[in-house]
Amino acid sequence: MLDACIKCNISFRRGVFEIFTWEGKIVRNLILMSILSALLILGWQISVRAGEEIEKGAKVFRTCMSCHMVGEGARNKTGPHLNGLFGRPAGSVEGFKYSEAMKRAGAGGLVWDIEHINWFIENPKSLVSGTRMIFRGIKNPEDRANLMAFLRQFSDNPRDIPEAEPTKAPSDPDVHPSILAIKGDKAYGEYLSGECITCHQIDGSVDGIPSITGWLEEDFVTALHAYKNDHRPHEVMRMIAKRLSDEEIAALAAYFAEQ
Amino acid sequence: MKLNRRGFIQGTVATAAALSSPMVLAGGHGKPKVVVIGGGAGGATVARYLAKDSKGAIDVTLIEPTRTYYTCFFSNLYIGGFRDFASIGHTYGKLASEYGINIVHDWAIGVDRDAKTVSLAGGHVLPYDALVISPGIDFVEDSVPGWDISAQNAMPHAYKAGSQTQLLKAQIEAMPEGGTYAMIAPPNPYRCPPGPYERVSMVAYLLKQINPSAKILIFDPKIKFSKQGLFEEGWNKYYSGMIERVDPDFGGANVEVRPDSMELVVDGEVQKVDVCNVIPAQKAGQIAHIAGITDDKGWAPVYAHDMRSKLDDNIYVLGDSSAQGDMPKSGFSANSQAKVCAMAIRAALTGSAKFKAKFSNTCWSLIGKDDGVKVGAAYEATDEKIAKTSGFISQTGEDAALRKQTYEESIGWYEGITADMFG
Structure with missing residues (x-):
């Protein structure tokens, strides 16, 4: 159900993000968008929650924007573009010069599913030690969940995301x-x-x-x-x-x- | 190396009384002395760790006849043209200057286990409190009928790296067009289980470029060999039609060589070849036999917890020469054993902390350009032996990117282990 919602709203949401990227009118448009989404499906409560997460995630994404682009027209900058991130093998964006470590991780089977994205953005070096991504990571699990909710809009077939709770991420790493x-x-x-x-x-x-x-x-x-x-x-x-x-x-x- | 063993070993097994208590200093003066025979992956590593971790509290002497040590690992890559010869050569300068190890370039020719001394070909006698014997392999005489060490120029083994490796490569490069390279593969157990087959891969790689109609014949006394599926997959892919392996069912174990005429006699049938790489059956390095610490199979049995000889409590044996259990005879294994051994010797001589023994091994092999594979395992010490606890091996059908990374990883390992050996 929610899956259907996501699919039918992808282009619309991308449109919203374009506004965010180029005109900076994110908040109003995202709220509007969330309302529209909610009307389009039955489970609108869930959708509003997802909308809130996306909205918050867009704010979190500002931290990433100096290096990463996402949405229509996104291209590689210091970091690779993040369109189609969910389900993509690590180190696989064409034309981006990855660290050897990231290439090795990709060849070794690392795929950007929700679990590994969550892991990586919490502490990039702890997942791919030799990554060139100079970023301490996002320690707050809620921020990470919101960021992923935001990013998953730009993947056509987000893999490994449970239908009922699209942005639920494991609280953390099995390291107690x-x-x-x-x-x-x-x-x-x-x-x-x-x-x-x-x-x-x-x-x-x-x-x-x-x-x-x-x-x-x-x-x-x-x-x-x-x-x-x-x-x-x-x-x-x-x-x-x-x-x-x-x-x-x-x-x-x-x-x-x-x- | 020929000498009268009994002349040197006047006593037999050391008395049990000396065993359990911490070792007494030789002659009762100065620092405890450790003598290490052999400067390879086992010997160089144990010497370096003893000197480094004891911070000068142990007097370490390393006996190694060669001034420049060529590693057997990666010597096949030199044959294939992936490394230059100098890149597999290492000297002992840092071990002397930075670690204070007394480096003696000489042959150890005798061990007096009662007096606890090692005698050198140059005439000197060195006392020890603990002796580490890490001489690698020697060849079993008459294991390949018709071959002995005097034939190694005509039919090189190239299984101790150095001039033999250069000779073999030169002979392959000089083969007539469409000529034949033959390898007599060794029976188990031997140094570096995938080594002969990596060598075949590298010879094929070289011939493919300079002599593509040449043939490679392997005469193998074993039914199966290490990483067989991976090698055979690669041989079909890169060197199709070039390599033929004759297993024991077809005479692979029944080969006589005639070095003068460059002929092989396989199951009674004479065959002429252009290059013959004879890798004989192997045994512990000669000094282990001279010291009288080997068993009837030709290897030196050791305890798994500290690599101590089962026949002499003041002697430790590392690497290829040791009979320790499940670990393959490899540079990686010797290096791993050396660190456990150094920790145990330090604990015995200086009372430093003794930790649980941990061993591991990984063997990388290169099959073709950028096509590396690996096999490895982890081990633990049991009362009986070094026992394998888990392992892994590369899979057939892996993609090119992964194989390339495996190869690159092996280069990293080479840099790592040689830094760990030579400082």
Whole structure:
């Protein structure tokens, strides 16, 4: 039902966004649009809520606009355009020069579904360590959900979005705050690091394998848990991470943060 | 390397009493001494970690005959033309200057386990508190009838990298048009399970460019081999019709060579070839045999928790020479074992913290240009052996982008492991 609503309103909403982009009259038009949407379908309460989310998401998107365009006529800037983002393999926009890390993530099977978009915008480096996207991330889950509600309008066939709750995102990452709070034992981390630096160079050099030195501990922990939970694609890293305990991951994070 | 073993080993197995207590310093003076024999992925790594992590509290001596060490890993890429020879050569300068390791370019020719000394070809005798033996492989005599080390110029093994690798490449480049390269593949267990087949891929890649009508014959005593599906897929794709493998059912295990006439006798039938790459059956490096720490299969059994010899508590064995359980004989494995071993030796000699042993291995192979594959596994120490806990392998039919990334990843690994070995 809602799916139908989305489809019939896509062009209309794109139109609204054009106004937002080029004339800046976003709020009034989005509200109007939401009302219109609501009238077009039966479940109008849901739609109003979605409309609110989109409206809020458009505001969140301002943070992204210096690098990303979305909507009709969008082109690549510092970052790739975001049309058709949902369901698109990572690193696949033609003509955009991606980091090796993003290309590798795409070839390794990373697809921008709601879960991974949510993950990425929360903390880009924790999902794709070598990404060129210089952005600390959006920590508030509601802001992320709203941003995704906004962005999904520009994808024709948004994949992996449950019909009933189009913008529901998992609250976060399977990394529980108690895991992030573990204080790592650096000496143990130094011993464990031996396994890492057979491939990841300790001086931070990158020759086909990303650098893991000087990361914020939280990013490091989140990234390793993402491998451990199969959120990040890479067989070697999944294998390595799966046999590390929470304490060992914290130990490694503490050690590498200071290298 | 020929010498009288019994002359050096005057005692037998060290007494049990010395085992459990922390080791006593040699001669009761100075810092504890560790002597490492062999400067490859096992030896260089263990020496570097001992020196680095003990921060000068352990006196480390590394014995390695070559001034420039050529890694066996990536030497096939040199044959294929993807690396220049200098790029696989490494020297020991940093280990001496930055880590304070005493680098001795000499052959270790004897181990006196009672006196705890190592004797060198140059005449010197080095005392140790702990000895690490990491000499790689040596070849089993008479494993390929007609071949011995005096024939290695006519029929190179190129399975210890260096001049042999250069010789083999030169011979392949000099093959007559439409000529034949033959490989005698080794029986299990041997160094680098996918190595012979990566080599075939690289030889094919080279021949495809300079001598496309040439043929490659593999005589294999094994029914199956590492990454077989991946290699065969690649061979069909890139080198169709060029490579033929003769398995044991068709005489692959029954080959005699005649180096003087460049002939092979396969199941009694004589065949002339232009290049013959003989990779004989393998055993632990000779010094492990001299030290008397090998078993009847020719390898040195070790405990999984610390790589300590099962026959001498003051000796540790790393890499290809060790019989440790499930890990393949690879540079990656040796490097992984070396770090566990360094931690254990440090704990024994200086009382530093001892952590749980963790091992891992990944072997990358290049099949064609930008077409890399990998196989790997994680391991843990059990009382019985190093046991595999999980693993993975590249899949057939992977797309070109992923294969290219796998290859690029292998280049990154090479930079990483060589930095980890040589500083």
